Amino acid sequence: MRILRVLPLAIRMVALVVLAVASAAALTALLSTWVPAWLAAVAATLASGGFMGIVVWRTFVPLRALIRALTGTVAGYRDGDFSFGITWDRYGDLIELVNAHNELGQALREQRLSLVQRELLLDTMVQNTPVSMLLLDPGQRVVLANIAARRTLGDGRKLEGRSLDELLHDAPPALGEAFARGGDGMFTVGDEEHEDIYHLARRMFRLNGRQHELILLRQMTAELRRQEVHTWKKVIRVISHELNNSLAPIASLAHSGAELLRRGQHDKLPLALATIEERARHLEGFLRDYARFAKLPTPRGEPVPLARFVEKLRSQVEFAIEGVVPDEVVRFDPAQVEQALLNLLKNAHESGSPHEAVSMSVRRIGEGWRIDVLDRGSGMNEAVLANALLPFYSTKRSGTGLGLALAREIAEAHGGRIALLNRDGGGLCVSLVLPGQT
Known part of the structure; x- marks a missing residue:
């Protein structure tokens, strides 16, 4: 059957x-x-x-x-x-x-069980992350807010269904100003004694065919304070090293000079005094470089003829010109860009490159200008390339580690950038890119 x-x-x-x-x-x-x-x-x-x-x-x-x-x-x-x-x-x-x-x-x-477990894990991570997270619908109303967001923007109360404008109205003015600027950015809440630093990130994406916005608000105070302390320790260590390197021989030579005077050996005094002068001038230059880096003002742009600017540089330091400098007028701060290029040219001459192999090229790229400083020195290994633009980093025995860092600060203050690249056949190419403002 x-x-x-x-x-x-x-x-x-x-x-x-x-x-x-x-x-x-x-x-x-x-x-x-x-x-x-x-x-x-x-x-x-x-x-x-x-x-x-x-x-x-x-x-x-x-x-x-x-x-x-x-x-x-x-x-x-x-x-x-x-x-x-x-x-x-x-x-x-x-x-x-x-x-x-x-x-x-x-x-x-x-x-379904796997999705439920993954959703539970994701919700647990979102709710317990210290970063405040808000998901806004096309009408700028809160769809989802985690625990950190409720604490930061709602005193622990539920935020779902409330509008972003309503939340910003009750929030510190600095947060509203950060949103008004648009895009990502950092802002400070509070006074000097009780100051909190936040980073705001905003991302747009489509969910179920509708445009949504994800807002991430992260408190950076503790991390920046730790980084600030680390930086100060490094600065103090570098300055102490340079001061000791100069003050120790100065003190020793001053003592020796006093002994020479007591013994009547005046013929050796000029050498001791010259050495003291050399170390004092080195220390003066070192402190001057630090002050210049710390007090870099906002660039004051003005129309600058490129050809005349490059010729002025050639009157201060020796270098060859590759190609033809365009007969164009570009707007930037000539004093700051000149200082940046002088630092780059000085580094090129100190790289072990023959003087006649140090050169510069100027050309237009897209909407900006690229100035290359080239040499035929020893170049840089990967570790040095990764750290060369950091302040206080130097491979030179008497270097301050501020030349490339200052050039980078100047480039970024103008809205540009700086990049380093080893050349085929040996040597280094340092590119200073400036926006094409006229």
Whole structure:
């Protein structure tokens, strides 16, 4: 019986048709001995057809139940309910369909469970991160706010549904000004005694076909304070080193000079005094460089003819010109850019490069200008390239580590940048890029 139950539905229907035809023929032959042939055929057909109708009806009753069950589970899947399963032991071809349907439900349950776990993990991370996070809908209303955002902007109260303007109205004015400027940026809240520094980041993206905005507000006070202390320690260490290197020989030579005077050996005094002067001037230059770096003013742009500017540089330091300097007028602070290029040219001459191999090229790139200072020295390894633009970093024994850092500050103050690249065949290319203001 089990074999008959799992026969494919098509085979069962074919067997029923064959059985119906055979039974109708046999019944017709049997009845024709008592009644006319045509009446026997009609009676046999009606009897066989009625019997077969009952058999077909009973065959399709469980099939209709299966279809209803499949329809119900599909509706449950659509509504997010994957807990349904179907058992079926009839018709071999439909058993495969039911098994495939159950496997689909199992796969959907596992995926749903995985998504729920991932959503729970993500929500836990978002809610417990120290960064304040706000998700705004196209109407600038809060869709999602984490715990840090509620503490920062709502005194711990729920923020969902409130407008950004309402939150900014109750927030410190500095936060409103940071939003008004647009884009990312840093701002300070409080006075000098109780000052907090924040970084604001804003990102736009599409969610469910609608434009949303993600706002990240991060308190940077502790990190910047630690970095400030680290920087001050480094500055003090460098200054102490330079002061000791100069003051120790000065004190020693002053003592020696006093002894020479006491002994009447005046012929050796000029050498001692010259050395004292040299160390004092070195110390003076060192402190002057630090003061210049610390007090770099805002650039005062003015129209500068490039060709005349480059010729003025050549009158102060030796270098060759590659190509032709464009006869253009560019707007920048000539004193600051001159100082930056003099530092770069000085470094090129001190790199071990032949003096005649130190050169400069000036050319236009896109909407800006690129000034390259080139040499044929020893170049820089990867570690030095990564740190060369940092203040106080120097590979020279008597270097202050401020030349490249000052050039970088000047370039960035003009809205430009500076880059270093080793040249093929040896040497270094330092590029100063300035925006093309005229």
